[in-house]
Amino acid sequence: MNRVTKFIILDILKNKIILIYTLLLSILSWGVFSVEDNSTKGILTLLNVILLTVPLVSVIFSTIYLYNSSEFIELLLSQPIPREKIWRSLFFGLTFSLLFAFFVGAGIPLLVYTPNDVGLMMLLVGLFISTVFVSIAFFSSISTRDKAKGIGIAIMLWLFFALLFDGLVLFLLFQLADYPIEKIMIGITSLNPIDLARILILLHIDVSAMMGYTGAIFKEFFGTALGIILSFVILFLWIIVPYSISLIKFKQKDL
Amino acid sequence: MIEITDVNKSFGKLKVLNRVSLSFKEGECVALIGPNGCGKTTLIKSILGMVIPTNGEIKVKGQLVSEDYQYRKQIGYMPQIGRYPDNMTIGQIIFMIKELRKSSQRLDEDLLQQFCLTEMFDKPMRTLSGGTTQKVSATLAFLFNPDILILDEPTAGLDPLASEILKEKIQTEKQKGKLILITSHLLSELDDLITHLVFMQDGNVKFHKPVSALKEETGEDKISKAIAKLLRNNMYEPRY
Amino acid sequence: MTRWLHIIFLCFFFFQTYGRTLYVGAGKEFVSIKTAIQKSKNGDSIVVWGGLYKEENLVIDKSITLIGKKEATLDGQKKYEVLSIKANYVVVSGFKVQRSGYATLTDPCGIKVYDSHHVIITNNILEDNFFGIYLQYSKHCIVKDNKLRAYGTEEQQIGNGIHCWKSDSLQIIGNDVSGHRDGIYFEFVTNSVIWRNCSIGNIRYGLHFMFSNNDAYISNIFKNNGAGVAVMFTQKVKMFHNTFEENWGDAAYGLMLKEISDSYILGNTFKKNTTGIYMEGTNRINVEKNSFISNGWGMKIQASCMDNTITKNNFLANTFDVSTNGSLVLNTFDANYWDKYEGYDLNKDNIGDVPYHPLSIFSIIVEKTPPAMLLFRSFMVALLDKSEKIIPSLTPDNFIDNKPAMCALFL
Numbered sequence: 001m002n003r004v005t006k007f008i009i010l011d012i013l014k015n016k017i018i019l020i021y022t023l024l025l026s027i028l029s030w031g032v033f034s035v036e037d038n039s040t041k042g043i044l045t046l047l048n049v050i051l052l053t054v055p056l057v058s059v060i061f062s063t064i065y066l067y068n069s070s071e072f073i074e075l076l077l078s079q080p081i082p083r084e085k086i087w088r089s090l091f092f093g094l095t096f097s098l099l100f101a102f103f104v105g106a107g108i109p110l111l112v113y114t115p116n117d118v119g120l121m122m123l124l125v126g127l128f129i130s131t132v133f134v135s136i137a138f139f140s141s142i143s144t145r146d147k148a149k150g151i152g153i154a155i156m157l158w159l160f161f162a163l164l165f166d167g168l169v170l171f172l173l174f175q176l177a178d179y180p181i182e183k184i185m186i187g188i189t190s191l192n193p194i195d196l197a198r199i200l201i202l203l204h205i206d207v208s209a210m211m212g213y214t215g216a217i218f219k220e221f222f223g224t225a226l227g228i229i230l231s232f233v234i235l236f237l238w239i240i241v242p243y244s245i246s247l248i249k250f251k252q253k254d255l
Numbered sequence: 256m257i258e259i260t261d262v263n264k265s266f267g268k269l270k271v272l273n274r275v276s277l278s279f280k281e282g283e284c285v286a287l288i289g290p291n292g293c294g295k296t297t298l299i300k301s302i303l304g305m306v307i308p309t310n311g312e313i314k315v316k317g318q319l320v321s322e323d324y325q326y327r328k329q330i331g332y333m334p335q336i337g338r339y340p341d342n343m344t345i346g347q348i349i350f351m352i353k354e355l356r357k358s359s360q361r362l363d364e365d366l367l368q369q370f371c372l373t374e375m376f377d378k379p380m381r382t383l384s385g386g387t388t389q390k391v392s393a394t395l396a397f398l399f400n401p402d403i404l405i406l407d408e409p410t411a412g413l414d415p416l417a418s419e420i421l422k423e424k425i426q427t428e429k430q431k432g433k434l435i436l437i438t439s440h441l442l443s444e445l446d447d448l449i450t451h452l453v454f455m456q457d458g459n460v461k462f463h464k465p466v467s468a469l470k471e472e473t474g475e476d477k478i479s480k481a482i483a484k485l486l487r488n489n490m491y492e493p494r495y
Numbered sequence: 496m497t498r499w500l501h502i503i504f505l506c507f508f509f510f511q512t513y514g515r516t517l518y519v520g521a522g523k524e525f526v527s528i529k530t531a532i533q534k535s536k537n538g539d540s541i542v543v544w545g546g547l548y549k550e551e552n553l554v555i556d557k558s559i560t561l562i563g564k565k566e567a568t569l570d571g572q573k574k575y576e577v578l579s580i581k582a583n584y585v586v587v588s589g590f591k592v593q594r595s596g597y598a599t600l601t602d603p604c605g606i607k608v609y610d611s612h613h614v615i616i617t618n619n620i621l622e623d624n625f626f627g628i629y630l631q632y633s634k635h636c637i638v639k640d641n642k643l644r645a646y647g648t649e650e651q652q653i654g655n656g657i658h659c660w661k662s663d664s665l666q667i668i669g670n671d672v673s674g675h676r677d678g679i680y681f682e683f684v685t686n687s688v689i690w691r692n693c694s695i696g697n698i699r700y701g702l703h704f705m706f707s708n709n710d711a712y713i714s715n716i717f718k719n720n721g722a723g724v725a726v727m728f729t730q731k732v733k734m735f736h737n738t739f740e741e742n743w744g745d746a747a748y749g750l751m752l753k754e755i756s757d758s759y760i761l762g763n764t765f766k767k768n769t770t771g772i773y774m775e776g777t778n779r780i781n782v783e784k785n786s787f788i789s790n791g792w793g794m795k796i797q798a799s800c801m802d803n804t805i806t807k808n809n810f811l812a813n814t815f816d817v818s819t820n821g822s823l824v825l826n827t828f829d830a831n832y833w834d835k836y837e838g839y840d841l842n843k844d845n846i847g848d849v850p851y852h853p854l855s856i857f858s859i860i861v862e863k864t865p866p867a868m869l870l871f872r873s874f875m876v877a878l879l880d881k882s883e884k885i886i887p888s889l890t891p892d893n894f895i896d897n898k899p900a901m902c903a904l905f906l
Contacts, residue, residue, distance in 0.1 A: 014342055040812050044872070052874060053400050071338035075348075078334070079355055080327035102367050166875035173867050183864045189869050202872055209769065209791025209814035209868070218869065254266070254306040 004076065008093030012065065012074075018097050021057055025049070025105025033113040038080060040205070043118060046106060047201055050126045051194050051222030053123060054102060055133040056158050062094045063154040067147040074255055087250045091138060098130045118204045132193045132238040133158070139242035142249045162192045169195075186221050194237045197230055203209040256281050256403060256434045257302060262311030264297060264458075271297045272308065273458040279436065281402070284429050284448050287438040288482070289455035295438045296335060298455070299405055302330055302436075315403070328356075331396035335407040335438075337388045339380040345391055347375030349398075358399050366394040385412045397428070404428060404435045410444055422448065423448045443479045443495055452478065514559075520544025520567075528553055528561075528569075535559050543590070554579045555587075559649040563590035563619075571595040576603035577624070586615045595624035602654060604629040605643075608636060616641060626654035627675060633662045638670060645674040647698050655680040656697065659687070677703040678720065681732055685709050692716070700725050703740070704732070709798065712737060722746055723768060727753040736762045739771070748773040755780060760906060771813070774800045783807055784906050792818055792858075801825045809903050810834060810853070814871075818858040822891045823830060828853065832900040840901045851899040854890045856883035 012018055028049060032042040067091065076086050106126060110119045140153040169189060173181070189195045203210055203223055210219050221227045257279045264272040271294045279285055287295045300306040302313055304320050304327065313320040316329060327424055347373075353362070359475040367373060370390040380388070389412050396404060404425070407421055410418045425448055429435055439445055454461045467479060517531045517539060518524045525531040529550050531541045539556040551825035552575045553559065559582075563569075568591040571577040577592050587606060596603040605624035608614050620640045621627045627643040630636055638657055643847030647653025656672035658680045659665055665687040671694075673679040678694030678701045681687070689712035701717030704710075704726040711733035717724050726732060731756065739749030749768035750760070756778040763785045765771035771790040772782070775797045782805045787793035793813040794805070798821025801832030806829040810816040816833055829845070831853075838849035841857040859874050860867045870876050883890060 003354055003357075007354075011340065011342070047872060048874070048877070069340065072340045074305070074338055074730070075352075076335075076341075076355070078303055078327065078330075078332040078353065080324055081355065082324045083304075149466070163874055166873045167871050170867065170870055170875060173864050173870075177864045185866050185869055195869075195873065198873055206791065206814040206871065207767070209871075252307055 002085070002089060004081065004089035005092045005096070007029070008069075008089055009096055010095060011069075012097040015065075017061060018101050021061070021098075022101040022105045025053075025101065026109065029106045029109035033109055039113050042207060042213075043114060043122065046110065046122060047142065047205070048109065049106065050122060050129060050201075051198055052162055054126055054129055055162060055194060058098050058130045058133035059154045059158050060151065061098070061135045062134045063141045063151050064147075065094060066090065066137065066141040067150060067165070069095055070255075077255060083251050087138075087247050091134065094137075095131050095134050098134060099127050102126050102130050118201070121204050122201055125200050128232070128235045128239075129193060129197050132235060135239045135241075135243040135246075138246035142246040142253070161192050165192045165195065182223075186218065193235055196234060200228070200231055256316055258287045258296075258312075258314040258438075259302070260314075262298075262301060262308045262313060264294075264301065264306065264308045272301070272423075275311070275455075275460055277453060277463060279434050279451075279459060281390050281434050282429070282432045283450050284425070284435040285437065285451040285453060285455045286449040287436060287447055287455065288440070289461075292311070293455040294458045295455055296407060297318060299332075299407055299436065301439065302405065303327065303330065328358075328399070329397065331401035331404045333389075333392045333404075333406045333409055334394040335411070336385075337392035339388070339391070340382040342379055344377050344379050345372055348380065348391065349376075349395070352395055352398070356413050358400060360400055362422070363397050363400045364394075366390070366397050366420070369424075370394060370417060386417065389413055390417060393424075397424060400417060402433055403432060406435070406437045408439055409437060410439065418444070443477070446478050449478065452482075454482070506617065514538030514540060516540045516542060517544050520546060532557070532559070537584075542749045551575045552579060553577065554581060555585050556581045558582050558584035560586040560588075561590075562586075562588050566591055568593060571603070571605075571624070575599065576601075576607060578604075578606045580606065580608045580611055580614055584613045585611065586616070586617075587619065588617045589619065591620045591622065592624065593622045595626070597625045597650075597652075602626050602629065604654070604658075605629075608633045612636065615639070620644075624654075627656040627672065628660055628661050629655075629660075630660045630665065631660045632809050633659075633665070635664045636662070637666045637668070639666070639668040641670045643670065643675065647674055647676060650676055650698055653698065655703070656694070659684045663687070664900050666690070671695070673697060677701075677716070679703070681705065681707045681710065683707060687711075688713065689715060693718075695719055697721065701739075702726070704729065707732075711735065716740070717742070717749075719743075720747075723748040723751060723755070725751045726755055727751075729754075730758070731754050734756040734758065734760045734763060738763070738764045738766070739768060740766045742768045744769060748795075751775075752777045752780070759783070760785060764788070765793070770795050773797075774803065776800065777801055780804070781806075784904070785809075786906055787811065787813055787816070789813065791815070795819070796826060797821070798823055803827070804829070806830050807900075807904055808832070809906060811903065815855060815858040815861075817853040817894075818862055819854065819891075819894070820862055824891050824894045828894075828896040830898045830900055831896055832903045833896065834903070836897065836899050836901075846899045847899040847901055851896045851897060852884065852887060852890060852892075852894060852895045856889050859889055 029046060032045040073086060107123045110123050136157055137154055140157060141150045143153055144150050199222055222231055259275055259277040262272050262275045289295055297306055301308050310424055315326040318326045372390060372394060425435060449466055451465050453463045469481050470476055473481040473484045475484055511770045517535055519528050519531045519541060523544060526544055527550060528548055532625060535557055540560040542562045542564060545567055547568045547570055547800055549570045549572055569577050571594045573594050577595050584900050592605040604626040605621040606616055607629040610632040614636040616628055617639045621643040623645055628638055643656045645653055653676050655677040656675035656679060657667055661683045663685050665684060667689045669691045673696045675697050676699050678697040679689060680703045682705045686706040687710045691714050693716045695718045697720045699721050701720035706728050708730045713735045716738045718740040720742055724739060730882050742749055747769050749765040749771045749787045751773045754776040758780050760782045766788045766789045770792045771794055773786045773795045777800045780803045784807050786809045788811045790813045793816040796819050803826040808831045810833045833851055833853055836847055836851045838847035840847055857880055
């Protein structure tokens with residue numbers, strides 16, 4: 001870990017929001033698992049946390065942090081440190097902190113209560129989703145100099161991926177119900193990181209239902225080793241692409 | 256030491272630097288002057304790589320600024336308004352910068368002592384007054400014994416005592432043969448310091464002259480008066 | 496006088512039941528089973544000692560008892576039907592019967608019973624046969640404790656495990672069947688019982704059951720079969736305490752009911768099936784005290800079903816508890832436990848005070864637009880489901896359990 005990252009992580013931990021987030025996640029996770037006698041309901045609650053809360057917190061916290069550290073960035077820029085390294089260190093610092101929070105808050109209860117493929121998949125997917133939305137935060141915060149606008153963009157992107165996108169897909173499904181659109185739908189859905197994460201977990205929770213008609217098609221795609229690899233590659237692209245765009249913009253940004 | 260050739264920069268439609276070409280050598284103490292918004296700070300930031308020129312090239316010690324970041328090791332920069340992470344203390348900031356630079360050189364902590372900053376090491380940056388922040392900026396600029404010092408409005412906000420300390424510091428550094436770039440409105444303060452003068456207006460360099468030449472032209476022995484005379488002669492009409 | 500009569504009667508009885516015993520094996524009376532059968536009379540026993548017997552097609556045409564010892568193996572060499580039983584009162588026990596021929600027209604078997612009654616087939620191992628045990632036009636036969644294994648990969652290449660056709664009063668007990676097309680096949684078989692069998696990993700159905708009235712199948716395990724269990728065109732079937740497990744696939748059902756009436760489904764467990772029970776054209780059936788656990792769909796009840804009663808069942812951790820393809824509901828749901836029920840019980844009588852609508856709107860959407868499954872468990876769908884629960888608009892409002900149980904029923 002380079003020195004810049006170290007300072008950023010220390011700074012974020014001083015921020016306390018990450019600690020509160022960790023605490024909330026762990027209260028919630030331990031809570032749902034110890035209240036429900038079968039772990040399925042706990043898993044479902046956590047699924048919603050992973051699909052809604054984790055992206056929201058990741059994207060908003062990161063966006064605000066980036067805007068708030070403009071002074072810090074300026075200070076670093078006058079030092080002999082390349083821009084790329086500053087940006088990368090910010091990314092690593094934020095990602096590390098949020099992954100740490102998710103792992104401690106939700107990952108440990110998951111591993112304790114469901115030490116099987118479902119738990120592992122949820123943990124992995126949660127970690128990926130956190131990182132994806134940090135990356136999206138980088139994209140939205142570099143898009144505009146205005147802090148309020150930037151946070152707005154971040155929230156809109158979250159809303160789009162968490163809710164609106166599914167609405168659009170449902171609409172398309174109804175409109176095109178008479179056509180064989182399953183495979184196209186799989187293609188479209190896998191463009192949304194949250195949907196991708198959901199389906200990856202779904203294939204492990206609702207194993208039986210996924211063996212059904214369309215389920216079989218999904219299973220054929222997402223259930224095979226190739227499909228899982230492809231899904232994670234897409235998630236990985238969701239990390240790389242927004243970050244890279246933001247990096248290119250940052251390198252040309254005037255401060 | 257610094258070669259600026261044909262640098263243009265515009266923010267959107269606004270042209271901030273217009274074919275600026277300048278060259279500074281070691282041992283010089285250059286004052287960049289001009290009305291607000293004339294492009295002084297942009298020029299400085301371009302040298303530092305914080306603003307990326309639309310075209311043209313800037314060389315520091317023969318190195319193209321756009322190609323390598325290492326040249327920044329040679330530059331100490333004191334910004335006009337120092338902005339620092341709110342929740343870090345003075346001590347942490349200085350410690351962090353030292354850590355980041357990992358310079359093996361002997362550190363120049365004169366200002367740290369003279370400004371009595373060591374006593375305030377535990378104060379968070381957000382609680383500091385503008386003047387104290389400036390002191391921190393000044394300290395950081397001189398800390399690594401850089402060959403080039405870029406000081407953006409160094410004395411603004413400083414009390415007379417601190418201002419005097421800083422001027423003395425600049426004087427000693429100048430005598431070591433360093434290049435010093437200063438922007439300031441308070442020309443009277445710089446009288447005994449500067450050797451060269453750059454006057455900018457609307458993104459253009461109006462003149463770049465040694466102080467001695469200027470004084471000769473105008474027949475004044477104070478820089479501020481010399482400038483005033485030039486301006487009064489309508490040679491360089493500012494568009495306020 | 497009476498004493499003498501007794502003795503005479505006993506002697507008569509003795510001669511009636513005790514035939515001779517013929518031994519077959521290396522160094523024994525007979526080397527070939529075929530000649531032993533030829534030499535035997537009704538009531539004789541033939542004991543076959545361990546060894547591999549390749550005697551093409553063995554036909555038993557006398558009422559004899561054929562016992563295999565020490566892994567006596569009958570081999571059909573992939574050409575012949577191994578054992579054909581064409582007499583009544585035959586017992587076949589203790590053999591390993593393997594490698595019958597393969598032909599789609601004559602259906603060669605490991606053991607086939609032709610038009611006979613009171614045949615007992617027990618404790619045999621049947622391996623790699625086209626059909627395993629085949630009974631046709633037979634009555635009062637017992638097939639018990641046999642192990643049947645085949646290695647079929649495609650439906651057309653392999654026959655059924657225990658195949659019963661046009662028979663009556665059969666007992667199929669404690670057999671293990673795997674790798675066949677259908678584990679157990681019943682067509683036009685009446686008054687019979689299928690009890691304690693394991694039918695696991697067959698290519699098509701674990702149990703295939705058609706036109707067979709007045710039968711019962713009890714305490715069987717049907718697991719991981721290509722299409723689960725099918726019970727069709729039948730009346731008065733009793734299905735008790737069976738386990739239907741891990742029957743996965745688009746057309747796989749724990750139990751598929753088609754044109755069934757007046758039957759009981761009691762105390763069964765449906766676990767991890769794509770669909771627990773699929774009902775089509777089913778009338779007057781009682782589905783009672785069953786457990787539906789971790790199925791994709793607990794029950795799929797098509798609109799063609801009438802007057803069925805679904806009561807006192809447990810629905811636990813199913814993706815969808817119930818779904819239907821129509822809006823007409825002519826079946827009764829009563830006193831079931833639904834783990835998705837969120838009502839309350841103020842008077843503590845263990846019956847929820849609010850009726851439960853087991854049909855979720857999303858299950859209807861999926862029924863109409865299967866690809867919508869892609870959106871399952873998304874926030875969007877959760878919103879839809881919640882709003883539908885509060886104000887039902889698309890789900891039939893009489894699809895309702897008025898007395899949902901508050902906690903899981905002890906079954």
